[in-house]
Amino acid sequence: MDRAAQGFNQSDIVNNNRLVLLQLLCRQGVCPRVKLARQAGLKQSTVTNITAEFIRWGLVQETGFLTGSKGRRSIGISLNNDDFGILAVCLARTWFTVTVFNLSVSPLEQRRFEIPGDQSAEETFSLLCTAAETIVKDHAPRRILACGMSVPGPYSFINNRIALMTGTTGWDAIPLRNVLRERLGIPVFTEQDANCGALAQYWLNPDFYSTLLLAYVAVGQGVGAGIIDSGRLIRGGLGMTGEIGHSSINFEGPPCTCGNRGCLENYCSSTAFTRMVNEALQPAVPLSFNDAASLLRSGNETVMALFLTLCDRLGAGIVNLINTFNPNVIILGDELTHVMPDLMLRQVREYVSLHCIPELKENTRIEKSLVAKDSFAHGAALTALGEIFSHLTDYFAPPEEEEKEERL
Numbered sequence: 001m002d003r004a005a006q007g008f009n010q011s012d013i014v015n016n017n018r019l020v021l022l023q024l025l026c027r028q029g030v031c032p033r034v035k036l037a038r039q040a041g042l043k044q045s046t047v048t049n050i051t052a053e054f055i056r057w058g059l060v061q062e063t064g065f066l067t068g069s070k071g072r073r074s075i076g077i078s079l080n081n082d083d084f085g086i087l088a089v090c091l092a093r094t095w096f097t098v099t100v101f102n103l104s105v106s107p108l109e110q111r112r113f114e115i116p117g118d119q120s121a122e123e124t125f126s127l128l129c130t131a132a133e134t135i136v137k138d139h140a141p142r143r144i145l146a147c148g149m150s151v152p153g154p155y156s157f158i159n160n161r162i163a164l165m166t167g168t169t170g171w172d173a174i175p176l177r178n179v180l181r182e183r184l185g186i187p188v189f190t191e192q193d194a195n196c197g198a199l200a201q202y203w204l205n206p207d208f209y210s211t212l213l214l215a216y217v218a219v220g221q222g223v224g225a226g227i228i229d230s231g232r233l234i235r236g237g238l239g240m241t242g243e244i245g246h247s248s249i250n251f252e253g254p255p256c257t258c259g260n261r262g263c264l265e266n267y268c269s270s271t272a273f274t275r276m277v278n279e280a281l282q283p284a285v286p287l288s289f290n291d292a293a294s295l296l297r298s299g300n301e302t303v304m305a306l307f308l309t310l311c312d313r314l315g316a317g318i319v320n321l322i323n324t325f326n327p328n329v330i331i332l333g334d335e336l337t338h339v340m341p342d343l344m345l346r347q348v349r350e351y352v353s354l355h356c357i358p359e360l361k362e363n364t365r366i367e368k369s370l371v372a373k374d375s376f377a378h379g380a381a382l383t384a385l386g387e388i389f390s391h392l393t394d395y396f397a398p399p400e401e402e403e404k405e406e407r408l
């Protein structure tokens with residue numbers, strides 16, 4: 001392609017305005033047109049025209065009169081949460097979920113499935129496709145517009161493949177998006193789990209709406225980061241930005257399956273935590289992650305000491321992240337951060353304050369996730385919704401077509 005810059009055609013501008021208005025409605029629930037115009041920085045006539053189109057498509061509905069601060073009455077509008085939905089599929093190393101959301105990204109139903117250790121990637125993916133098909137059928141006649149899928153990284157967005165899933169094999173051979181699209185018959189959009197987490201934090205926490213650079217660090221069965229710059233994900237060449245789990249904090253450390261040594265996720269993932277607790281306690285029957293988490297909550301001294309060291313190592317990874325991207329906000333989320341969130345936050349903040357460039361540390365907020373625990377599923381739904389909302393005429397008849405049909 002011989003393109004040196006990105007220009008905007010009229011249709012791009014219309015698509016962007018539609019997206020902005022639908023995202024505002026998604027965040028606000030019921031809202032009058034005048035408020036939408038003010039918040040989007042658009043003329044009221046533009047908002048009136050676009051919302052008329054939404055109402056014709058059935059995406060938006062009028063909800064009756066609202067009374068404003070000066071006693072003025074105006075008609076409120078909201079997304080149509082009764083007739084449409086979005087499917088979110090969330091794949092992790094040991095489980096997957098399928099969830100139906102409404103257009104305001106509220107979950108309507110979630111089904112969870114465990115993945116046995118000896119089950120092949122192919123078999124798991126086939127079960128996942130069946131579970132996705134079944135939940136879509138069970139929610140008929142609700143029209144499921146699209147499916148968003150959250151996958152563990154490193155995931156190559158460009159090549160549509162999981163490049164590596166530590167501790168498993170076979171996933172790199174499956175073209176996830178294409179197969180799922182064929183099975184479901186609706187558009188499917190895949191996104192790396194940490195990116196989904198970042199989208200959920202950015203869109204669902206009003207505190208972060210205007211954050212310039214937000215980083216979400218997923219500390220689960222692996223470790224990865226999703227980074228949002230002015231509302232957009234930073235993807236990188238292959239879409240694999242944010243693989244901090246495979247950045248080294250010890251170049252003489254143990255070898256990792258990625259080819260590096262001393263990778264962060266081998267020191268501070270929930271998988272690493274479970275392994276360290278088992279190595280230290282040597283129980284007759286190996287402890288699961290939940291067993292190790294219970295011991296930590298009950299105050300077991302050995303487990304507590306291991307956890308605090310783990311938090312320091314996570315802190316070392318976060319210092320690298322701060323020095324590389326200079327985020328305004330870093331949010332810690334996923335499995336391991338839910339065990340003792342306040343203790344982890346305190347320990348990580350302390351480590352960062354001792355090891356980070358002072359000016360950077362003073363201007364970086366580190367927080368725990370305040371949105372739903374399954375922010376990957378929410379982010380997967382937001383991914384699909386963002387794609388649909390920004391290309392509406394691919395899914396709904398444009399006005400000319402409707403007029404033509406009426407004339408016929």
Ligand SMILES: [Zn+2]
Pocket residue numbers: 245246247256257258259260263
């Ligand atoms: Zn690695």
